[in-house]
Amino acid sequence: MSEEETVVYSCYCALSEDEIKEVGGELKEVDGVKDVLDGYDLCSASGQEDLIKEIKEKGIKRLLLLCSASKLPDLTFDRVLRETGVDPIIIPLKGKEDLVERVKEAISSTPSPKTTRKVVPAALVIGGGIAGIQASLDIADAGFKVYLVEREPSIGGHMAQLDKTFPTLDCSACILTPKMVDVPRNENIELITYAEVTKVEGEAGDFHVTVVKKPRYVDENKCTGCGVCAEVCPVYFKSEFNMELGVRKAAFVPFPQAVPLKYTLSRDACMRCGLCKIACEAGAIDYDQKETVYELNVGCIVVATGYDQFDARLKPEYGYGKYDNVITGLEFERMVSPSGPTGGKVLINGKPPTKVVFIQCVGSRDKNHNPYCSRVCCMYAAKQAHLIREKVHDAEITICYMDVRAFGKGYEEFYERVQRERVLYVRGNPSEIYKRGDMLVVRGEDTLTGEAYEREADLVVLATGITPRADSKAVAELLGLDLDENGFFREIDPQHAIDTPREGVFLAGCCQSPKDIPDTVAQASGAAAKAAIFLSRSKKAEEEVLA
Incomplete structure (x- = not known):
């Protein structure tokens, strides 16, 4: 097949009529381009009829098709191939940049024959x-x-x-x-x-x-998940699964419903006391496992x-890591869960909180960190406010927000339900959190009223966003x-x-x-x-x- 038989055909989804006129002359000067044609909706049934007609009338043997889609179904132009014997070579475009070079590259390359691959x-x-x-x-x-x-x-x-x-x-x-x-x-x-x-x-x-x-240092085929190894283990660590709010042993399963329910031994921190191996009747402990x-x-x-969860320490103005009663949304989930370290009780210094403030968009919609919306924070903060209301009936609950994005099925209704549960929404994220006596003070501006505010809280929950x-x-x-x-x-x-x-x-x-x-x-x-x-x-x- 000679290069002179190549025709460039552009769909208006890729280039407008004016753009085709602008670049058409330049494309015709490319070695191997015989003609430059254009048409509407070439992937549609009517568009393909026009395409087939042009191929037959003009005797086109090789066709480069410019379109806007980065990916087309395999059989989109199967009819064209069946009726004309010409299999269009698709060049996806988002504009006319580098168009000439891409056409040159397509002409110089030999299309791979369609074969049945393994x-x-x-x-x-x-x-x-x-x-x-x-x-x-x-x-x-x-x-x-x-x-x-x-x-x-x-x-x-x-x-x-x-x-x-x-x-x-x-x-x-x-x-x-x-x-x-x-x-x-x-x-x-x-x-x-x-x-x-x-x-x-x-x-x-x-x-x-x-x-x-x-290596788990535990033979999964022998381990029965009985937990005896963890019972006798004398080494405690902060539990990663519980966001370090609770502890685990060096011999552990992350959580009770783990799959597989097989124990793992943290050998880097193990005391090598041998108690787990002695206690394991199944003989599953293997210190030499590779x-x-x-x-x-x-x-x-x-x-x-x-x-990953956004690292709230990157927003030092909120005091995360400095004040124990400033926590993230995921830490709150472990605290409120019946299987969590507090058995589902929300406790701050041993007492239920009386004033709770949630702060939205921590690490999201932030030009200094992540400009995108994390799409879950508005709703999980509303859910957590509801859970606080269930557990601490008389608590003062405030949610500081930029915009509430309740876009999913049933989300707007849930947002309205939470508002009816005496949850106060204040527009405008706080500028800082500091301590006054035993209480935290959340300082910010209500952008609806234009007034500055300071709200006391004994628990602040940061609605941290999603990051790669x-x-x-x-x-x-x-x-x-x-x-x-x-x-x-x-x-x-x-x-x-x-x-x-x-x-x-x-x-x-x-x-x-x-x-x-x-x-x-x-x-x-x-x-x-x-x-x-x-x-x-x-x-x-x-x-x-x-x-």
């Missing part, structure tokens, strides 16, 4: 929070093998730390725990916890992945690595992905929030952008559907070989 009928899911759990269950239910890799000793993620969910006030554990339990019970899922992905090679359909599982390396072969990857995980850059490099301007994994375009520029790699949950639990679960199921469709090509390949 697709390994298995998926890797990275991250065992609610997004990773949902994606794994859905892919497995579609009949494909799933390897679920989680870096912590248990799956569950941040959702396992929550007491209630908004706006229904359902028990978080009651939603999450059954899904967690279903993971190891599903014969198509292999759960690899306390492990990290260290290498990814190959391409879509045939990825070769190395996973390194850290890391285990898995070599996996999968067809696609779902990234569900989750998020600290290891996002390393994971992105490992997978060959890009990060956006805020540090989250970049999708192929905003209309395809699940797809990444790398074929066969999909995104789910807050690793792509901040979102609430319903949206996270929905995106996870969407990623699972994409993965299952991709993996189904393995069955098509088998059918074609047999045929």
Whole structure:
């Protein structure tokens, strides 16, 4: 096929009529471009009819199609190929920048013939929070093998730390725990916890992945989860799961509903007293256990690595880390949870708080930190205010906010319900928090009235936002992905929030952008559907070989 037979065809979704006229002459001068044409809605049925007609009338043998979509379904131009024998080469555009160079590159390259590739009928899911759990269950239910890799000793993620969910006030554990339990019970899922992905090679359909599982120093096959090792262990640590509000032993499970319910021994802080080994009747304690390396072969990857909580110490004006009664929203969740370190009692210096102030948008919508909205803070602060009202009926409760964003189903109604529960909303985030005697003083300006205020509080809860995980850059490099301007994994375009520029790699949950639990679960199921469709090509390949 000669270069002289190449025609550039632009859809008006990519370039306007005036832009096509502006660059058309320059494109015609490119070696190998025979003509520059344009049309409307080329991906529609009528647009393709026009395209087919032009191809036949003008005898077009090679077609470069300029459009605005970064990703099109595989069969979008299948009809054009069937009726004309011409398979359009798609060049996605967001403007005319670098257009000539991209056309030159497309002309000089030889399009790869469409062949049936090998697709390994298995998926890797990275991250065992609610997004990773949902994606794994859905892919497995579609009949494909799933390897679920989680870096912590248990799956569950941040959702396992929550007491209630908004706006229904359902028990978080009651939603999450059954899904967690279903993971190891599903014969198509292999759960690899306390492990990290260290290498990814190959391409879509045939990825070769190395996973390194850290030693628990407890044999998972022998451990019965009885907890005797923790009972006799003399070493105490601050509990990471309980946001350091409580303690755990060197031999531990993160929380009672952990999956797998297998103990882990923190050898770096262990006294090596040997009491756990003596007490363990199952003989599960193994001080010499080494890391285990898995070599996996999968067809696609779902990234569900989750998020970090904004570090409130970066806002020193609020006194976090300086005053014990200034806490974060996630710390409040552990305090109010019946399985938390206080058994669900909200206590400050041994007493229930009488004056509580919530501060919204801590680390979000902030030009000095993160300019984006975290999308959950308004509602979880409202939920937590409701929980305070339930537990401390006479408490004075104030929420300091910039704007209330109650966008989800039932959110506005819940926001109005909380207001009726004697929760005062004050517009304008505080400028500082300081101490006066035994009380904190929250100072700020009410931007509705223009008046300055000072409110006393014996508990301040900071609604800290969602930030990208600290290891996002390393994971992105490992997978060959890009990060956006805020540090989250970049999708192929905003209309395809699940797809990444790398074929066969999909995104789910807050690793792509901040979102609430319903949206996270929905995106996870969407990623699972994409993965299952991709993996189904393995069955098509088998059918074609047999045929």
